[in-house]
Amino acid sequence: MALVSVSLRLAGCASNRCVASLCLHRDGARTQSFRTPPQPETTGISGLRGRRRRARFLLPVRGFPVQIAAMNNVHRLERLPTYDSPPPEGTRRIVNNEERVLYDGYWIKTYPVPSDSLQAKKLLIEALTRRLFNHTEHGLNIPGCRLGEARQSYQAENDPGRRRVKAAMLAGALFNRATDIFRRLVELQADGIEIHGDDALMRECGQCLLDAMDLGHVVLHRSGEEGIDELWGEPFRAFSVPIEEFYENRYIKIGQSMRDIDRIANAMIANFSCIPAFDAIEASVRDFANAAKIKTETLRTDPGIFDVWSQLVTAGERLANFTPKQIGCGSFEPRFLGDHAAHLTSSFWGADA
Secondary structure, three states: OOOOOOOOOOOOOOOOOOOOOOEEEEEOOEEEEEOOOOOOOOOOHHHHHHHHHHOEEEEEEOOEEEEEEOOOOOOOOOOOOOOOOOOOOOOEEEEOOEEEEEEOOEEEEOOOOOOOOHHHHHHHHHHHHHHHHHHEOOOOOOOHHHHHHHHHHHHHOOOHHHHHHHHHHHHHHHHHHHHHHHHHHHHHHHOOOOOOOOOHHHHHHHHHHHHHHHHHHHOOEOOOOOOOHHHHOHHHHHHHOOHHHHHHHHHHHHHHHHHHHHHHHHHHHHHHOOOHHHOOOHHHHHHHHHHHHHHHHOOOOOOOHHHHHHHHHHHHHHHHOOOOOOOOOOOOOOOHHHHHHHHHHHHHHHOOO
């Protein structure tokens, strides 16, 4: 390591000044010295103080000289923060005395996370299974005690159409069998019997959920027009991940659902409001979209569910009963939009979570 040689010329009177003859200049691993230009002699104290404010000092830190610029400690930001910049995803804030979390630009209502116990998982899986059957085609809620019969009937069926239906019934029996096992495990734990993650019953419960999830591609939505792959896998996810992680993933999905609700509402308004007969439809669409977003974030155990659900139902009824204005003397069917809206919103009434 190169040594710094500093020569100070001191005079015997108070007016003498010190001049640095050498200073260190480091560039990567190479060190070289250079000579500083001589400083003009001044006799005033103010001139000395002025040079001190502008001077650069060499201070040793753990044996290495470090160059410090006096009076130049301003921290520069690459970009000035603005109040328009949105907070990061997952940010939590208290809004009107309620905690909310930000996802996809929406502040979503949060709920306390239950303890990660078998009892909590049991209640969660039971609730998810009930919701699952509310959204599927009819006839799939087969009791878990009939799993053997459902499997045998499915394996013996050769007709493709009936085989699909029996596969869906087998999936329902598998879900209910998993729920039955979890219920017994919770009862055993309440009696003081320790249940480990590698317990044989735990493995069988997980396998039932996994087999049911594999059959999800043959299950139809209650409307018969779409699949339910995402919804079908939630009971298995609740079984396999911590409850806190499951709840956080739920908020992400709610944010995506709110985003899609607004997209659909905007598309409906853009397409219909430009038609004179439907120029008053925007208010009904907005009311229904806002009510749907509130219902999306609200659990059925929430004390406000009575107001939330009734608001959604009445907003849907107003939109379904919307009557376009009669334009001119041509024939027009006033119930066209109402019938179409009723078809679009019917899934909300019969397949609620």
